[in-house]
Amino acid sequence: MKSLFLKEITAFFGSLTGYLVLVLFLVAIGLLVWVFPESSVLDYGYADLESLFLYTPYVFTFLIPAISMRSLAEERRAGTWELLQTSPLSLTQIVLAKYLALLVLVFMAILPTLGYAYSISLLGNPEGNLDWAGFFGSWLGLLMIGATFAAVGLFASSLTSQQVVAFVLGVFLCFVLYFGLTALAGMVSGDWAYWIEELSLSYHYNSLSRGVIDSRDIFFLLGMIWVFLGATVLILKKK
Amino acid sequence: MSLQVSQLSKRYGAQKALDDVSFSASPGRILGFLGPNGAGKSTTMKIITGYLAADSGTVSVMGENALANPKKLAAHIGYLPENNPLYLDSYVREFLEFSGGIYGMKSADIRRRTDEMIRKTGLQSEQHKKIGQLSKGYRQRVGIARALLHDPALVILDEPTTGLDPNQLVDIRNLILEVAENKTLIFSTHIMQEVEAVCQDVVIINQGKIRSAGSLADLKSVSTQVTLILETEELLDLSWFEGIGVPSFGPKGTQELVLLTKDAGEARKSVLQVVSQRQLSLIRLDQGAKNLETLFREITQGQ
Numbered sequence: 032m033k034s035l036f037l038k039e040i041t042a043f044f045g046s047l048t049g050y051l052v053l054v055l056f057l058v059a060i061g062l063l064v065w066v067f068p069e070s071s072v073l074d075y076g077y078a079d080l081e082s083l084f085l086y087t088p089y090v091f092t093f094l095i096p097a098i099s100m101r102s103l104a105e106e107r108r109a110g111t112w113e114l115l116q117t118s119p120l121s122l123t124q125i126v127l128a129k130y131l132a133l134l135v136l137v138f139m140a141i142l143p144t145l146g147y148a149y150s151i152s153l154l155g156n157p158e159g160n161l162d163w164a165g166f167f168g169s170w171l172g173l174l175m176i177g178a179t180f181a182a183v184g185l186f187a188s189s190l191t192s193q194q195v196v197a198f199v200l201g202v203f204l205c206f207v208l209y210f211g212l213t214a215l216a217g218m219v220s221g222d223w224a225y226w227i228e229e230l231s232l233s234y235h236y237n238s239l240s241r242g243v244i245d246s247r248d249i250f251f252l253l254g255m256i257w258v259f260l261g262a263t264v265l266i267l268k269k270k
Numbered sequence: 271m272s273l274q275v276s277q278l279s280k281r282y283g284a285q286k287a288l289d290d291v292s293f294s295a296s297p298g299r300i301l302g303f304l305g306p307n308g309a310g311k312s313t314t315m316k317i318i319t320g321y322l323a324a325d326s327g328t329v330s331v332m333g334e335n336a337l338a339n340p341k342k343l344a345a346h347i348g349y350l351p352e353n354n355p356l357y358l359d360s361y362v363r364e365f366l367e368f369s370g371g372i373y374g375m376k377s378a379d380i381r382r383r384t385d386e387m388i389r390k391t392g393l394q395s396e397q398h399k400k401i402g403q404l405s406k407g408y409r410q411r412v413g414i415a416r417a418l419l420h421d422p423a424l425v426i427l428d429e430p431t432t433g434l435d436p437n438q439l440v441d442i443r444n445l446i447l448e449v450a451e452n453k454t455l456i457f458s459t460h461i462m463q464e465v466e467a468v469c470q471d472v473v474i475i476n477q478g479k480i481r482s483a484g485s486l487a488d489l490k491s492v493s494t495q496v497t498l499i500l501e502t503e504e505l506l507d508l509s510w511f512e513g514i515g516v517p518s519f520g521p522k523g524t525q526e527l528v529l530l531t532k533d534a535g536e537a538r539k540s541v542l543q544v545v546s547q548r549q550l551s552l553i554r555l556d557q558g559a560k561n562l563e564t565l566f567r568e569i570t571q572g573q
């Protein structure tokens with residue numbers, strides 16, 4: 032399982048696309064946080080990184096399916112899936128190894144944003160005046176939402192043997208789960224609205240990104256990850 | 271008996287891919303799995319390796335039920351799938367080491383076996399190249415090296431020689447012969463000469479049914495028809511040879527006669543009588559080898 036995990040990571044960095052995706056992510060986030068006047072921290076005037084936590088899920092909706100699209104779809108297209116499936120690794124092990132590799136990549140993508148926090152803390156007045164506890168709470172939320180999107184992306188990749196289709200499906204699923212359900216909750220009324228809102232990823236993410244680490248939000252997102260990884264294993268078993 | 275397949279059936283929709291397939295293979299012998307394209311060779315192999323599920327029937331590998339517990343047996347099976355899928359972005363050595371890891375080998379074993387397989391398959395000069403840069407013959411070697419890396423007891427090669435040029439073909443055949451010792455080796459092909467060159471046992475499958483299974487020697491002795499080839503300086507007449515067998519003209523025209531018969535000895539005497547009666551000048555009288563090619567055609571088309 033370890034060797035599959037390592038192979039996934041080297042395969043990602045062995046190709047230009049790997050670097051390209053990470054660089055594009057950082058450029059997009061960098062522009063949103065520092066340059067675009069609508070969202071720039073510098074124009075905002077307060078020493079916090081709200082715009083980072085507000086806009087990153089939007090970028091993740093595209094970025095993470097782009098990382099995960101090849102994960103299973105490419106194995107199926109190239110026929111190497113047959114090598115994996117006839118190996119002693121169980122489907123669960125294969126899915127977990129691939130998922131953990133994706134997690135590492137997501138983690139590497141948001142790691143440089145720690146530098147943003149450091150810069151902002153230096154820009155604060157007095158210097159170093161940043162709500163670090165709040166920041167790390169929100170950052171954990173970001174990591175959790177990234178982890179959830181990765182599970183959704185992996186699931187999308189298991190549905191097809193074409194990377195592009197996996198990407199489009201992944202973006203669509205992330206979009207529906209993150210934005211769509213919230214929008215739907217706004218359209219219906221009564222108890223339904225409450226339950227639909229509860230299912231929405233953005234509801235739990237927003238709760239986390241306020242900097243309050245609520246175990247209910249964490250468990251909800253872990254549950255979503257579990258559901259999507261389980262569904263991936265089931266899909267692979269059927270094929 | 272390290273592989274026992276019994277009464278395997280598999281349907282794809284309305285089409286019967288496998289119909290009551292049974293055969294067995296034993297250690298130290300190479301079994302050729304022979305059949306025209308679409309006969310069910312790959313399907314059988316995929317079921318044995320656990321990639322596909324069977325509708326009914328059993329497969330036992332080294333006494334264990336392979337269909338119930340494919341993952342447990344996977345480490346004892348070396349499998350080269352049809353079309354030899356590989357990670358084209360990987361380097362040869364990196365790929366083999368990765369494969370060893372997947373099969374749960376220890377890192378010292380991985381290094382030792384990788385070296386050994388690279389040497390055996392003649393990949394020394396290619397080991398630091400990307401698989402995507404290799405020619406088809408070399409890729410095939412990588413695939414075979416991968417299948418054998420974890421020293422499996424049962425080796426299943428699905429059409430290992432398809433699409434190779436004649437030199438590569440001989441190389442891969444020799445490789446198969448070399449690595450086969452003490453293993454149960456099955457390989458599928460639709461090329462008859464290959465079976466004659468490499469195998470001790472032959473299973474012939476057509477339209478999902480086993481047409482013949484046994485040792486190569488047995489199979490050859492079953493062959494009912496022998497060809498005699500007569501060539502003379504004079505023009506021949508087919509009617510002279512009626513009653514001896516089934517005569518027809520050979521590729522060289524009316525000076526060459528091909529005679530299909532059941533008893534070669536008797537037929538040869540009768541042919542020579544005709545030659546002396548008609549005072550023909552004989553150029554040659556050959557007995558065509560009972561080759562598997564004709565046999566294969568008899569078996570797969572006669573039914």
